[in-house]
Amino acid sequence: MAKVTIQEVAREAGVALGTVSNVLNHPDRVRPETIERVRAAMDALGYAPNQSARLLAGGSSAVFGLILPHMTHGFPLQEASGAQSEARRAGYDLIMLNSAGDPEIERANLRYLAGSQVAGILIHPLCAQHVELPASRRAIPMVYQGVIGEGPGCRVAADREKQGALVAEHAARSGAHHIAVFGRSFAPAEVDRARGIIHVAHDATVQFEFIDEGAPDRSRDGFEVGSKLMRRPACERPDFIIGLTDALASGALAAVRAAGLRVPGDVAVAGCDGNPLAWIGDIPLTTVVPSGYEVGRRGVQLLIEQIELEKLAAFSGEPMDQDLSRQELIRPFLLQRASSVAGASLVGGMDFDVGAYLV
């Protein structure tokens, strides 16, 4: 019972080889009762079509490939979940590869997918630099996630500037007088958010202060910045702190409380990137809802659009004059929690089932 081929299924079912193939690929061309018989034979023999053979022979695959930059919590995972469910809705499978932060692995992953004849590739590149398909495979539909930029191609990213703007508007409207914003000026995501905030600050009457400590993006680092701020004399102390990442913000939140001040009574705190990691403390953090899920979904939709377009072109005689090009930004929205909204339930953040959300 080693290798069951289509040939043996045909024999077992008492039909021709071609018929078995049709059952697999064009069930409409086969009489229902025959289909039944063939399926039974497949099950009896434990037949699993050899994907290599079927692709090599020109069949298509109904599998999308997704290349993740790494597998940490937050964005990439949300993207993967969104892509998964959208792909499945459309009848595609999704395989995921992880670049684990290494450009070399990223290249290898791309080569692999290119050589695997997947129906389309979703890639969240490690850096904004172009990562491209080998010249010989440019025909494979591809969508970049998490990056924007000029030039042809499809790109879907979260609107980070808008993320910052939302938080800033919230802070300004909250009645705060002195808003401190902190993060790292060398981290692209944080710079984008800061840009959004600056935009808002420009039109607002409140004081905005920008701080860059250049530290890594850990809660601990946020804690230190927060502590420093809290040690200031009361008149120079901000009454609203925006962390450009949720990890930083949650550290700052802890620092405010460690300093004996009330949140949000004395000092309000908000984060920016909707990372579930930061939603769990006993004072839930105001932040923006993760748009990664939506980015993943949209990415798959664009892949499918490209495929449809290609089909159309093939049908109407091969012109395919132009590739589909799209640049899309996914809008975030603000989640107002107890860290910045007096009166929000202290445990409000806890009824959020992160797991379910991500599925």
Next chain:
Amino acid sequence: MAKVTIQEVAREAGVALGTVSNVLNHPDRVRPETIERVRAAMDALGYAPNQSARLLAGGSSAVFGLILPHMTHGFPLQEASGAQSEARRAGYDLIMLNSAGDPEIERANLRYLAGSQVAGILIHPLCAQHVELPASRRAIPMVYQGVIGEGPGCRVAADREKQGALVAEHAARSGAHHIAVFGRSFAPAEVDRARGIIHVAHDATVQFEFIDEGAPDRSRDGFEVGSKLMRRPACERPDFIIGLTDALASGALAAVRAAGLRVPGDVAVAGCDGNPLAWIGDIPLTTVVPSGYEVGRRGVQLLIEQIELEKLAAFSGEPMDQDLSRQELIRPFLLQRASSVAGASLVGGMDFDVGAYLV
């Protein structure tokens, strides 16, 4: 520049087709300078070997497939990361499929991998029930993760009983007098942990109390149980609370503080499953270090062992009398944090870079 085949690479490089193949599969058989020339040709043409063709022709793939039950935070992700890095160390690629909680998808994923001729399959099944390869593909090395059980096959799982035991021992040694344990008696993972705790309770002199509220596994649910406990008269109140999951425990922790009691001074709290989600609050939670990473690593190692064994058998004349069978439990270890250890730094939990850990 549509389809670049091995043939064209050969022509471009001025060598034979077979030589190009050798560069790909047996570089040792080709003169270094020739390799150089061929590689250059590949790059120039943007050649990406057709995986289907190479597999179909009998080449092997150096790709492992990992089937995840879902993509929520915590265990599955750790497993994926562990598997990734171990696979990479051994020169394998890893592709991941997500069953998204649906047995049907799980079956489809398995079929796909079986038909894709991957070098080995790692599967974390949705339930402990057997999920098996189609009869015709039994030869593919396979390792089950997260389940244990009798019968042939390789299984690697976290030792959940031990997880409970570790936390219980910690509680007993901490000087607590009344330890409340809560979770859901219908959740296998929690039952296993509880079993470990019961074991310890049996030998201990402290009072253990087991509570099952049957609620879902969210922080909010833990908060409610915790609140109920805190409303008891002081003499009936536990001074140590163990949540059988970290989500539950973090909710309980919040409840204790909301009741105006000090943690760990008045009541200590600990969780069980090392879920990074729960490590972020401003009082970091005592829990066990995630062993998912180790499970993933070990799973890949077992896959490789199976492959080696097969090679050996093939070399020495095809007997391959017995398949490799292994049942392994991965030991957790305790992470003592401020929620149960007075004097542990209040921000100790924050210098933990979750992202880096998972990579």
Next chain:
DNA sequence: ATGAAAGCGCTAACAC
């Protein structure tokens, strides 16, 4: 619906 046959791009085995 069947049977026959042509490849898909590659690997491995062969003779050179």
Next chain:
DNA sequence: GTGTTAGCGCTTTCAT
């Protein structure tokens, strides 16, 4: 080291 060749299992097309 090179050049040649036989499949791998499947899809598709064609005549029947």
